[in-house]
Amino acid sequence: MSKAVYFHIPFCEQICHYCDFNKVFLKNQPVNDYLDAMAMEMRNTVQRFGNRKMKTMYVGGGTPTSLNLKQLDKFLKSIHETFTLVEEYEFTVEANPSNVDLDKLKLLKKHGVNRLSIGVQSFDDGLLQKIGRDHNKDEIYMIIENARNAGFDNISIDLMFGLPTQTLEKFEQSIDKARSLQVEHVSTYGLQVEPKTIFYNQMRKGKLMLPSEETEVSMFELLIQKMITHGFHHYEISNFALPGKESQHNLTYWNNEDYYGIGAGAHSYVNGVRRKNAGPLKHYMNRITETNFPYVEEINVSDKEKMEEELFLGLRKRAGVSKRVFYEKYKRTLDEVYGETIANLVEKGLLEDNGDWIRLTDKGVFLGNEVFQAFLE
Numbered sequence: 001m002s003k004a005v006y007f008h009i010p011f012c013e014q015i016c017h018y019c020d021f022n023k024v025f026l027k028n029q030p031v032n033d034y035l036d037a038m039a040m041e042m043r044n045t046v047q048r049f050g051n052r053k054m055k056t057m058y059v060g061g062g063t064p065t066s067l068n069l070k071q072l073d074k075f076l077k078s079i080h081e082t083f084t085l086v087e088e089y090e091f092t093v094e095a096n097p098s099n100v101d102l103d104k105l106k107l108l109k110k111h112g113v114n115r116l117s118i119g120v121q122s123f124d125d126g127l128l129q130k131i132g133r134d135h136n137k138d139e140i141y142m143i144i145e146n147a148r149n150a151g152f153d154n155i156s157i158d159l160m161f162g163l164p165t166q167t168l169e170k171f172e173q174s175i176d177k178a179r180s181l182q183v184e185h186v187s188t189y190g191l192q193v194e195p196k197t198i199f200y201n202q203m204r205k206g207k208l209m210l211p212s213e214e215t216e217v218s219m220f221e222l223l224i225q226k227m228i229t230h231g232f233h234h235y236e237i238s239n240f241a242l243p244g245k246e247s248q249h250n251l252t253y254w255n256n257e258d259y260y261g262i263g264a265g266a267h268s269y270v271n272g273v274r275r276k277n278a279g280p281l282k283h284y285m286n287r288i289t290e291t292n293f294p295y296v297e298e299i300n301v302s303d304k305e306k307m308e309e310e311l312f313l314g315l316r317k318r319a320g321v322s323k324r325v326f327y328e329k330y331k332r333t334l335d336e337v338y339g340e341t342i343a344n345l346v347e348k349g350l351l352e353d354n355g356d357w358i359r360l361t362d363k364g365v366f367l368g369n370e371v372f373q374a375f376l377e
Contacts, residue, residue, distance in 0.1 A: 002270055003055040004252040005083060008263030009064040026066050037285040039078035041262050044292045046082055049270055054083050056249035059093040065100045069107060076111035090248040092117055097143045098135035105150035115154040116147055123177040124170055131163055144181050154245055156185035161219040163191050164209050171219045175226050184245040188223055188238050190216055237316050237368055254317050256310045274299045307337055312372035320359025341374050
């Protein structure tokens, strides 16, 4: 039974050069019609699948905070008209430093949002401009100050490394500035150049100057060292948290548990079926009007695929995969299904097996894709 729900707001005031998420420019878009369609999808989803009590809710994008106050209020009200939150809940909204003032933060807080995920990416103004962000470092400090004044005590920021012209020294400065903000959580991402992005087009023309692979590895090593030194728990390959501040919503994904996905291009996983929503706004809204649901793809996940996903998602967590939990889910032992693969990866020094669980070694963290691929084969 799903206890998590993701909402997708696809609107952006500026498109970042690296972004391949489902997004559109905000200007001249049918925002209110889209929010109405989302509200209908919420109601229909609960009616079909039954559960409205959520432990975690997450609003992502796009840029959710590109909505104006009236639109944001309408959207959040529609959530509470359909879903209820359990007592110990987590409700996250992604926020952009350039379009969030104190009034928006107070509105989020009023509607029960208790966690912010802020798209910082870098504290270098020149680098921010180079990657297409529309904020500067001063706005980062302002949003954190306003968020604290609005009562938020669970703030996550995103940082990127491996960016064009970024040096190890510049990245270290960003890490140190992030720590000075005293946030509770940091998510980090190495740049992946995806098709249909501005960076992809620049790379094809030979105009994208990226750090070497060795420099990128050094950046990640430095990040891990500094975050752990400052008391953060490296609980997932790309994520660091103060004790008790781990992202409960993202753990739903890494634990391979059910979740609803609401909005254009959103994905859901309920009762062993993965569903994908239509991405283009008009297509999404038309499908809801005509058929009540925006699904363009429904895939029944086989037991073999479920077990594979349990491994390549679960091994992202530094705690790894529990052999007991695996058996409870699939009625087969982990060693019975993957014993030979596990033994090979242990021999290579990429996995650790203590009899109760398997997890990535420190070396394995840097070669995670090799480990995950082994279980898919």
